[in-house]
Amino acid sequence: MKRKCFAGESCPIARSLDVIGDWWSLLIVREALLGKRRFSEFQKSLGVAKNILTVRLRKLVAYGILEMVPATDGSTYQEYALTEKGRGLHIVLMALWQWAEGCLFESGGQEFVLVDRKDGEFVRPLALQAKDGRSLGPGDVNFVPRQKSECRQPEPSTKNGKKLR
Amino acid sequence: MKRKCFAGESCPIARSLDVIGDWWSLLIVREALLGKRRFSEFQKSLGVAKNILTVRLRKLVAYGILEMVPATDGSTYQEYALTEKGRGLHIVLMALWQWAEGCLFESGGQEFVLVDRKDGEFVRPLALQAKDGRSLGPGDVNFVPRQKSECRQPEPSTKNGKKLR
DNA sequence: CCGTATCCATTCCGATACTG
DNA sequence: CAGTATCGGAATGGATACGG
Numbered sequence: 001m002k003r004k005c006f007a008g009e010s011c012p013i014a015r016s017l018d019v020i021g022d023w024w025s026l027l028i029v030r031e032a033l034l035g036k037r038r039f040s041e042f043q044k045s046l047g048v049a050k051n052i053l054t055v056r057l058r059k060l061v062a063y064g065i066l067e068m069v070p071a072t073d074g075s076t077y078q079e080y081a082l083t084e085k086g087r088g089l090h091i092v093l094m095a096l097w098q099w100a101e102g103c104l105f106e107s108g109g110q111e112f113v114l115v116d117r118k119d120g121e122f123v124r125p126l127a128l129q130a131k132d133g134r135s136l137g138p139g140d141v142n143f144v145p146r147q148k149s150e151c152r153q154p155e156p157s158t159k160n161g162k163k164l165r
Numbered sequence: 166m167k168r169k170c171f172a173g174e175s176c177p178i179a180r181s182l183d184v185i186g187d188w189w190s191l192l193i194v195r196e197a198l199l200g201k202r203r204f205s206e207f208q209k210s211l212g213v214a215k216n217i218l219t220v221r222l223r224k225l226v227a228y229g230i231l232e233m234v235p236a237t238d239g240s241t242y243q244e245y246a247l248t249e250k251g252r253g254l255h256i257v258l259m260a261l262w263q264w265a266e267g268c269l270f271e272s273g274g275q276e277f278v279l280v281d282r283k284d285g286e287f288v289r290p291l292a293l294q295a296k297d298g299r300s301l302g303p304g305d306v307n308f309v310p311r312q313k314s315e316c317r318q319p320e321p322s323t324k325n326g327k328k329l330r
Numbered sequence: 331c332c333g334t335a336t337c338c339a340t341t342c343c344g345a346t347a348c349t350g
Numbered sequence: 351c352a353g354t355a356t357c358g359g360a361a362t363g364g365a366t367a368c369g370g
Contacts, residue, residue, distance in 0.1 A: 023182065088268060
């Protein structure tokens, strides 16, 4: 049986699963928001196989989240740039980030979460900045790689020997 | 090869993919936020196969997003209730909702997006309410099923005959 | 009503080798 | 560098039948 497709669904949530509902797309967008533009940059930083990176990039381009632009340096290759639509996802990433930060980590030590965003453009390279209680709206913040973290694995409690997922 | 697991990753985004990175979990949470509590309610509204619903529910429980509570009515069965952690996801859903609303739809006709949330508890059954420009913070809004929508399929433009995904 | 068990097709993902 | 081709294993998802 074919996998159920949500492209015709009326619910935006379901719709968006078609776009970012897979394993890698969101992470690619994250990397793009952090300034990555080249195939090899995505490939190295994510450690994803090249073939699926190809497919994912192609899908994101098809959905208008990324677009291919001529390389900024002299190379003959293309680069992948976020469209406006793609940049709009940064709020989603922010929300997810904050949720996971609060729920999936045992916060150990100092936490680095947010960094200011230069108006309209994301700065790069990104400097870490300590959380200081300043309330930053989702419009003027950016997310950066987390420095260190203790891991509170949820201990999926596979009682009665059932595998999860 | 085993699928790469992000459980040990330091990035919260990657981490959260372990929890909600699959096809159904987010939709289950959405339904839960809309008031669904019973196995059959999820099953009917989502149209998901029962076996994978079982696995997904079990995973969400294991991750502390849902918890099993005795049924509110007289039945002997359990119900699935959102934990605080699970309710925290509603901001993520909101963000995703709004993004998809703006980018994945050709907005035709009147749009129904948000409805007030009774303090702390989500009302149910949900009444649709027209968007009126009032700026509601993500803390006091709820999302409801969309009424109708025109579909702007992104026309994945599978040029050179390559299949996407 | 609430699952569980089984079967099967499809899809996803990673590794590797290869091309221009 | 930026992919493409191919392979195999794993996970996903659907249908159905079954049991408490």
